[in-house]
């Protein structure tokens with residue numbers, strides 16, 4: 001794939017599959033035959049769903065929970081993923097800039113994922129080490145899908161703005177500075193009210209909360225967005241309706257997210 005920017009690569013993939021489906025990969029060994037059975041389980045998930053996937057989103061937590069073997073399993077899975085499907089590593093990292101340099105190297109250089117999720121709570125200098133990576137993307141947590149998103153993210157400041165709007169200022173600053181990495185935002189479908197969406201800028205969104213969390217796609221309708229947004233489904237493909245194949249479930253969700 002020759003696209004220079006992450007958002008172009010993602011836009012091309014969305015156009016190619018005709019859907020905004022992001023297939024979430026959160027293996028639960030206790031439901032998948034134990035740790036030893038996870039590699040084969042992941043091979044099936046990836047092998048059966050990739051033709052419907054605009055992106056894949058493995059979440060680090062599920063791999064870390066399997067210990068060192070989990071990290072090996074993640075690496076093996078990443079190495080075997082089809083090149084044309086962007087991979088968003090859901091790591092939600094946050095630390096001082098000096099340490100973030102090493103996370104950036106790990107994810108973008110060693111594992112060569114296309115994008116990662118970051119927690120913006122430590123401010124601009126904490127995301128800076130991720131900003132000079134041509135062809136890569138970051139998603140900053142803006143409005144997450146959990147109820148606690150109300151505790152900080154959807155609080156109003158004295159000037160009437162919401163806290164999540166300050167998160168978007170970080171991305172705007174990176175853009176003004178002409179940084180190479182594309183900046184997008186995580187906006188949970190379960191909290192994507194009109195009040196929220198009216199204030200979300202036209203940058204790539206990663207939208208979790210569909211399926212197991214009960215988010216309603218109707219809330220996204222009628223928005224004039226040009227950014228390559230993707231909507232994530234994890235358990236709704238990997239751990240629901242087990243009488244259906246992963247391919248069938250991915251196809252159904254992809255249809256609901258058709259462009």
Ligand SMILES: O=c1ccn([C@@H]2O[C@H](COP(=O)(O)O)[C@@H](O)[C@H]2O)c(=O)[nH]1
Nearest residue numbers: 059144145188208211212213233234235
């Ligand atoms: O606000 C957020 C941010 C990330 N997630 C992650 O997305 C998936 C959702 O899984 P489902 O099984 O489809 O509910 C999971 O990895 C979460 O950690 C999120 O849900 N909300």
